[in-house]
Amino acid sequence: MPFLLLVMLTLTCLPRDWPEPPDWLGTAGSAVLPWAVAACFGAVAWLAAWGWRRELRRDASARAAVIQRFAVFRRWHVYAYLAAFFLVVCFGGWGWLVAGQLIRGDLVIPGIDLVLLSPLFGGLLLTWAAYHPLEKALASSSALPPDNFPGPLTYLALQSRHNFLLVAPPLLLMFVQQALFAAWPELQRSQLLLPLVGVGLLASMYIGIPWLLRLLLGLVPLPDGPLRQRLLATARQLSFRFNDILVWDTRHTIVNAMLTGPLPWLRYVIVTDRLLVEMSPEEIEAVFGHEVGHVKHHHLLFYFGFLLASLLAVIGVWKVAVDVLHRPELESWLSQQWPQAAAWLQAYEVLSMLPLLGFLGVYIFVVFGFLSRRCERQADIYGCRTVSVPVFIEALEKVARLNGISRERPGWLMSWQHSTIARRVDFLQKMAADPDLEPRFQRRVGLVKWGMLLSLGAVLAALGPDKLWEVLGKLGN
Numbered sequence: 001m002p003f004l005l006l007v008m009l010t011l012t013c014l015p016r017d018w019p020e021p022p023d024w025l026g027t028a029g030s031a032v033l034p035w036a037v038a039a040c041f042g043a044v045a046w047l048a049a050w051g052w053r054r055e056l057r058r059d060a061s062a063r064a065a066v067i068q069r070f071a072v073f074r075r076w077h078v079y080a081y082l083a084a085f086f087l088v089v090c091f092g093g094w095g096w097l098v099a100g101q102l103i104r105g106d107l108v109i110p111g112i113d114l115v116l117l118s119p120l121f122g123g124l125l126l127t128w129a130a131y132h133p134l135e136k137a138l139a140s141s142s143a144l145p146p147d148n149f150p151g152p153l154t155y156l157a158l159q160s161r162h163n164f165l166l167v168a169p170p171l172l173l174m175f176v177q178q179a180l181f182a183a184w185p186e187l188q189r190s191q192l193l194l195p196l197v198g199v200g201l202l203a204s205m206y207i208g209i210p211w212l213l214r215l216l217l218g219l220v221p222l223p224d225g226p227l228r229q230r231l232l233a234t235a236r237q238l239s240f241r242f243n244d245i246l247v248w249d250t251r252h253t254i255v256n257a258m259l260t261g262p263l264p265w266l267r268y269v270i271v272t273d274r275l276l277v278e279m280s281p282e283e284i285e286a287v288f289g290h291e292v293g294h295v296k297h298h299h300l301l302f303y304f305g306f307l308l309a310s311l312l313a314v315i316g317v318w319k320v321a322v323d324v325l326h327r328p329e330l331e332s333w334l335s336q337q338w339p340q341a342a343a344w345l346q347a348y349e350v351l352s353m354l355p356l357l358g359f360l361g362v363y364i365f366v367v368f369g370f371l372s373r374r375c376e377r378q379a380d381i382y383g384c385r386t387v388s389v390p391v392f393i394e395a396l397e398k399v400a401r402l403n404g405i406s407r408e409r410p411g412w413l414m415s416w417q418h419s420t421i422a423r424r425v426d427f428l429q430k431m432a433a434d435p436d437l438e439p440r441f442q443r444r445v446g447l448v449k450w451g452m453l454l455s456l457g458a459v460l461a462a463l464g465p466d467k468l469w470e471v472l473g474k475l476g477n
Contacts, residue, residue: 008082009122011114021093030093034119037088041081043128044128048073049134067138077127085120107185109425110178113171121164128231150251155291158250161217167289168216175203195469206304210243210261210268213316215386219246219270227281230289231269234386242267249273255402259291262300278402282387283395289386302449306371307364308454314363316463316471318356365416371452372417374445380424381438389432393425 017323021030052066089095098116132155138151150158180197181188187197213219222228222245241264248254253272270290275284294300326363384392400407400421407421418424431437445472460468 008086008119009170016097018093018095019087019091020096021091025093026049027093027097033092034085034088034094035122037081037084038119038123038126041077041084041123042130045077045127046130048077049130053134053137063138070134070138074131077157078124079125081123082120083121086319088119107182109179111173112178113174117171124163125156125160125164128156132156152255154251158253165213165216168213169205169209172212173201178195179202191469202308203205207261207263207266208267213260214268215247215269216244217270219248219268221245222247222271222276227284228274230281230285232286234285238289238292238296238386242269242295244268246270247273247276252277255279255399255440257287259294259300262304263476267295274402275399279395279398283389283398286383286387286392286395287399289392290383292386293382294375297378299375299379300406302375303372306456307368307453307455309460310358310363310368312468312471313456313459314360314461315356316467317459318359319467320463367452368418371448373419374448376418377427378442378445379426379440380428384428384431389428393428396421396424399443 021027025033047098049070052070055062056066073403089471098112129152132152136149139336149155177197222231228245234240235242243261243265245269248270250272253273255275255278257269257271257275259267267286268346271284271287275287279287324393380392380396383395386392397407399405405421410419419427431441463471
């Protein structure tokens with residue numbers, strides 16, 4: 001879901017030229033339509049959740065079937081809502097209306113993206129509010145007591161924090177960019193400064209994400225005590241530099257840990273409240289060691305460099321292909337043959353992004369997913385060194401069980417960045433039985449990393465400095 005919202009943000013916020021709505025809809029209809037769509041999808045979610053709650057009250061043994069049907073419905077409901085919202089923005093006049101009110105020539109009023117996405121956010125909040133009673137009813141028959149289940153407002157806050165986690169940084173970045181251009185309009189017209197602004201904003205976002213996460217997730221330091229002292233001692237033993245260990249209050253709904261921050265003074269290890277309750281100190285130390293492994297293998301810096309180079313390479317190659325295939329006479333022919341062609345060609349900027357985003361998504365899913373799974377395995381090995389192979393495997397298995405993740409078939413959303421638990425455990429057991437396996441694996445991963453970086457470097461060199469500067473200018477704008 002967070003990744004899908006990031007795609008929707010790209011589709012709806014980067015274009016600025018939208019076609020006018022149909023004559024029968026008009027300006028008033030364009031303003032009402034996105035909110036009406038949000039209300040309809042919220043009503044559908046409420047009806048579905050209400051029906052399943054009635055089924056649970058009649059037959060408690062139907063819980064497993066309800067959970068399965070609810071998961072399928074929830075996934076396809078959000079897919080349909082995102083598609084409907086995009087159509088409303090593109091062809092229902094909502095994008096045209098917002099752009100007409102908040103764009104003055106080359107100047108974009110700061111906050112336009114929040115206004116554009118506000119119906120989407122409103123519809124999601126209505127949907128989550130409809131799901132809350134059902135999820136509370138499902139929790140009443142699980143290991144989590146219903147009294148501990150979050151209340152409606154807390155539940156909405158948790159859903160918002162979790163699902164908008166990837167969207168918040170780029171939204172803030174675009175707001176800052178628009179504020180800079182509003183204060184200094186000459187920046188937007190400078191061929192020299194515009195790319196530098198884009199790179200500077202990307203670097204600032206990457207460095208400042210830990211602060212933003214701490215604010216968005218309401219993170220607090222791990223209280224002083226035996227566990228904190230144990231983890232700090234482990235960090236000293238591993239020569240691991242970081243700022244603090246922070247706790248994410250999920251109302252005991254998530255078992256997870258993560259690392260954020262490329263710089264030591266802005267680096268945090270984040271653990272959830274349920275992980276602290278459900279796992280032993282030794283297992284928590286194993287999870288901590290896994291996060292340390294990401295730093296020791298320089299994964300954060302590698303990810304940033306790889307993704308930035310990939311973005312430049314993919315967009316650069318795409319622009320070269322578009323320039324080669326672009327035929328002005330095609331637009332002239334369409335205008336003559338099709339009277340409404342002009343209006344549709346206004347949407348071309350949006351529609352032409354779909355193949356690019358699709359290709360970029362496949363590239364990230366396949367190539368970055370492949371690299372990420374190898375990096376996660378490197379972090380697993382480091383976690384085993386921190387404690388022991390059996391303890392780390394038990395921690396891995398426990399995290400999967402507590403989160404309800406299938407050991408063999410977790411689904412592509414769970415396994416595109418991480419291998420399945422079964423494969424990770426099998427590799428660690430083989431490594432424990434064969435000491436020569438690890439150095440061979442580490443050499444292969446090193447060759448893959450350098451091979452990918454050198455390949456991207458060759459593509460960027462082939463594009464040339466002029467094309468790269470043009471792409472950087474587009475990113476800055």
